[in-house]
Structures are given as structure tokens and as C-alpha cells.
Amino acid sequence: MDPQTPRHVVQRFNAEVIQDGNRVSFEQLMAPGFVNRSAPPGAPDNAEGDKVTTRKTIAKVHSGELMGIAPTGRSVTIDVIDIVRVENGRYAEHWGINSLAAVLALLRIN
Structure with missing residues (x-):
């Protein structure tokens, strides 16, 4: 396997850095402009490219039908992480997870 493939890099990070605590491997695997998108508020966000990552919380009162569920009047909070690849000023691809x-x-549940 090519040691530069994304899959190999992530496998190496998991084994050598997370599992073994190898600081040398950490330094080797982190790009100079690395941005930790899961870092606490105030962490630097200085990477640019064709992908944009957002983390957000959507908080509302459930006052209208939501995917077939009648309004409950309860507060709802949905956590979202999105990665969007932009091409020519338009969304070209999307990856995401949410609650x-x-x-x-x-x-x-009533």
C-alpha cells in the first residue's frame, strides 16, 4: 500500500499516534497548515481549498410537522457536521453527519 494514500495515513495515525502515543509519528503526519475542525471554539481556522467544513447546532421549538411527526411544542436541538466540496461557486459534493x-x-416518545 502506498504510504501517501489517505487510508494508509489515517491507519498509521490511529495505530502510531492514538494507540502508541508516538510523538515523532504525530509530527510526521501533521501538515504545517493542519486545522482541527473538532477543536474548541476559538481554534484557528486557516485552511482553504475546495472543501469547507462546518459544525453547527440547529435549535428550534417543534411547532410544525417534522418528517411526519405532529408538533409537540418541545425544544429540539440537532447537531450537524457538514463537509461541502465547492466547484465553480456551487455545491458539488456533500458529506455530513447529524443527530x-x-x-x-x-x-x-410521548
């Missing part, structure tokens, strides 16, 4: 399924499950 919508957990929120819907809670709304179904």
Missing part, C-alpha cells in the same frame, strides 16, 4: 435520527426518536 436528526435521535431527535426524531425522542419526539416520537
Whole structure:
């Protein structure tokens, strides 16, 4: 396997840095402009390219039908992490995770 492939780099990071605590491997695997998108508020955000990562929380009162669930009047909070690849000023690709399924499950409980 090519040691430069993203898969190999991540596998190496997991084994050598997380599992073994190898500081030398950490220094070798971190790019000079590395940005930790999961860092606490105030962490630097200085990487640019064709992908943009956002982390957000959507908080509202469930006052209208949501995916077939009648309004409950309860407060809901959905946590979201999105990665969007932009091409020619338009969304070209999207990856994301969110807590919508957990929120819907809670709304179904009376």
C-alpha cells in the first residue's frame, strides 16, 4: 500500500499516534497548515481549498410537522457536521453527519 494514500495515513495515525502515543509519528503526519475542525471554539481556522467544513447546532421549538411527526411544542436541538466540496461557486459534493435520527426518536416518545 502506498504510504501517501489517505487510508494508509489515517491507519498509521490511529495505530502510531492514538494507540502508541508516538510523538515523532504525530509530527510526521501533521501538515504545517493542519486545522482541527473538532477543536474548541476559538481554534484557528486557516485552511482553504475546495472543501469547507462546518459544525453547527440547529435549535428550534417543534411547532410544525417534522418528517411526519405532529408538533409537540418541545425544544429540539440537532447537531450537524457538514463537509461541502465547492466547484465553480456551487455545491458539488456533500458529506455530513447529524443527530436528526435521535431527535426524531425522542419526539416520537410521548
